[in-house]
Amino acid sequence: MTDYKCQLYLISPLEVGGDFPVRLEEALTAGPVAAFQFRVKGIDQHKAAELAAPLQEICARHDVAFIVNDSISLAKRIGADGVHLGQEDGDPREARAILGRDAQIGVTCHNSRHLAMEAAEAGADYVAFGAFFPTSTKEVKHQAEIETVELWSQFTEVPCVAIGGITTQNAGEVIDAGADFIAVSSGVWNHADGPAAAVKAFNALLA
Template sequence: MSETPTQLYLISPEDVDGAFPQRLERALAAGKGTVTAFQFRVKGVDDQHRLADLAKPLQAACAAHDVAFVVNDSVPLAKRLKADGVHLGQGDGDPKEAREELGRDVQIGVTCHASKHLAMEAGEAGADYVAFGAFFDSTTKDKGEAERPTLETLEWWSGLFEIPCVAIGGITPGNCGPLVEAGADFIAVSGAVWNGDEVAAVEAFAAAIADADARKAAKDA
């Protein structure tokens, strides 16, 4: 099981125009030491130039705060932006091909839903992290997913593998504790931060994660 404290992985809302770069800046400042990754996840825009324009101020904010900037779904956009990482859904391409395209230094994450088999396949294909979810009802994860991962999924993965795992889907400061204690290396959140006061939300997550990490450390001692 990882000895590194669990970290927060922010995922963008679909609308990142307007005041969102300033909101991200505030969230990253509030999350110093807790927020270590941000995923650019904008659906419904096919124009790569437009996506790149939307991404650049967010990427700059991440760089200023030493936070990894990850592109969702698109290897070409990740390559164009020289992003720190790319996150692949099950239909978004092979991690091996993404590695060939993007090089060794780019982090590659793979959505594995509730499947231990998919997670092992992703690890064998060279993924740098695997993501399990949705753990709870979510506005961003597919509501059609029949099976949910469990705490046992996280315990199993973190007990056997060195590759980090991400928990995602409907996670809030109030329900993240058991996921941290079960071994999630990252807690990925979107609506719980952006649907309200992002600073208060990030601070609440940081406190909840720290409490759960302390309980996990005491249990493992």
């Protein structure tokens, strides 16, 4: 963790094999990162656990929280630092019972402060709003407004993550609105100058 008011939260691409561990190492060596979300789709849990192992080791070495997307059972299996739940992926209370009191539990809340309040009341450690900008990482079904972050950060203590199409060009908007974390995927992994340059550029904004 850093002393920055807003921190960087990395989300993996869907392909995390091949040279991705090397790229993750480069990114985490380049500057402070609060958390890394392991997000893979369409593979069985055994394969997912295999892919996660080297990435989890890299995150541990850099003191970066390793968060599993969607799957409470995978998070439990590999001893992850936490889980990020979509609205259809289970209840934070269930995740807490299975993963323990120290687990970091996040919940996707789209553009809804009502859903965010429900998640917070159920024990979520953070809520995520988005997508704020066009993104190629996933199909955007919910468009979030900057005002949602502003109001949330003014009136609640539970941290919020801004997600969706965030780049070094537009990150300032959600940072200024009071987001506690900015979640970035393609903005780092597809950066023209590589992931290390991207992390340095984002941290320059956050500082």
